[in-house]
Amino acid sequence: MGDTVRRPGSDEGWRVRGRQGKARGRADIRRGRRLAAGGAGLAAVLVLGGAVPGQDASALGTAGKTGPAAGVTAPVGAPRPGPPGKADPGTYAFAEDARRIDGAVSTTDAVELLPGLSYRSTLPPDGKVHYRLRLDGTTNLYASATAVPPAGRDAPVTDGVKVSLRNSDGRSCDVDTASFGAGGSPHPVTAWAMREISPRNSPCDDAGTYYLTVERADPDGRNSSPDAWETELTTVSEPAPGTTGATSAPEDWNSAPPTPATGEPERRAGGAGFAVATAVGEGAWRDDIRPGQTLFYKVPVDWGQQLHVTAELGGAGMNAGGYAAAALDLDLYNPARGRVDDLGLGYGGGRKSRSLGPLPPVAHANRYSSARQVTATRFAGSYYLAAHLTAEVADDFGDGPVPLTLRVGLDGTPQDGPGYAGQPVPADVFTVTGEDREAAAEGGSAGDDAPYRVLAVGGIGTGSALLVGLGVWTLAARRRALP
Secondary structure: OOOOOOOOOOOOOEOOOOOOOHHHHHHHHHHHHHHHHHHHHHHHHHHHHOOOOOHHHHOOOOOOOOOOOOOOOOOOOOOOOOOOOOOOOOOOOOOOOOOOOOOOHHHHHHHHHOOOOOOEEEEEOOOEEEEEEEEEEOOEEEEEEEEEEEOOOOOOOOEEEEEEEEOOOOOOOEEEEEEEOOOOOOOOOOEEEEEEOOOOEEEEEEOOOEEEEEEEEOOOOOOOOOOOOEEEEEEEOOOOOOOOOOOOOOOOOOOOOOOOOOOOOOEOOOOOOOHHHHEEEEEEEEEEEEEEEEEEEEEEEOOOEEEEEEEEEEEOOOOOOOEEEEEEEEEOOOOOOOEEEEEEEEEEOOOOEEEOOOOOOHHHHHHHHHOOHOOOOOOOEEEEEEEOOOOOOOOHHHOOOOEEEEEEEEEEOOOOOOOEEEOEEEOOOOOOOHHHHHHHHHOOOOOOOOOHEEEEEEEEHHHHHHHHHHHHHHHHHHHHHOO
């Protein structure tokens, strides 16, 4: 879990811390249509060389790929992501549109990162890699790195990923570290670093070139992985407010321990990464999680709303004689993938629950707080929940799934945002739309329409041939259905 604390410094910025007869004929016709529709999706994947939603394109080779990722395959031993609706143990679903780049050993050769885009890179077992940013003098910038270690059963609790942001003179703007936590179970971990325009005349306020540095948190620790890790990088920009607002964090908010959402949980399969996180709203949501697996969910939280989350592990008829002291690791991230809070939960084979600490209503002025859990709730948007069941659970309870329930509460009426003077990048990152709320009610994810996007970009020639084949198939199905 790796707790971090950010403190202001003069020159060093912020620091760590899813009838008969004619009736039968009609049913057969409908069945033929369904088969044709299913064949369309499968054929689109097979013929066009695309990947199913959430799957790593490198697992299918490089056919049909263009751009920076063409011809690139993941390192041997790197986890392979599964479908967005269900994550297998040890897998992570990278963003489908992530651009493959290489981190540089020196800042001189650093590749530029553009706000709003996702990148996929590699983190060596030791040493640092650098990336370049060009920033103006008015916009806040948030950069995150998600490190994806190979699946395993043991790792140093202090290992993970460390990110830092510096200006062209090498002066620190921000540093953050995310570790595997008390369970010592390898899983995707995310750290973020920010360049924030400060009223205190920080050296990071100036326009110019900045450098994002990514490294392992503890590569020399006992049982540390000797392999290179895959990483996912994102950058988000935030303009200044159009008008001057509060310059201190709100102090009057309900900080009483939240009451967990009640009711029978609804089945909602978790996603395998941030980009395909399953949307959930207020209520109780249930899935099964296996040792070594990480499930991702996202909750739309609007300005003025207060988020409450309780995690619950249920019994599954397992041997109750054992006990895993650090069975579940639940991390909460904000829309820029900055960690807000986390919890650890022990497990003895029976029902066990724990809640995240009280969080304030989302407000732009929360950034002026000295508490990490408060300052990280500085903007509206999708808040992410990453639930990891440590590999240690298998030692006492086997590799079978454990029931996981997330009880989500939202208090407060949505309010207007700060009225930004410009446009954030991505444009909708700090807003909650009607589509977001609909997805939360229905369980959508970012990767649901991927097969249609694959079909759309497959090319006129291939698409025409595919449609002809499907037409013959559908016609044959209809003829078989006629009496």
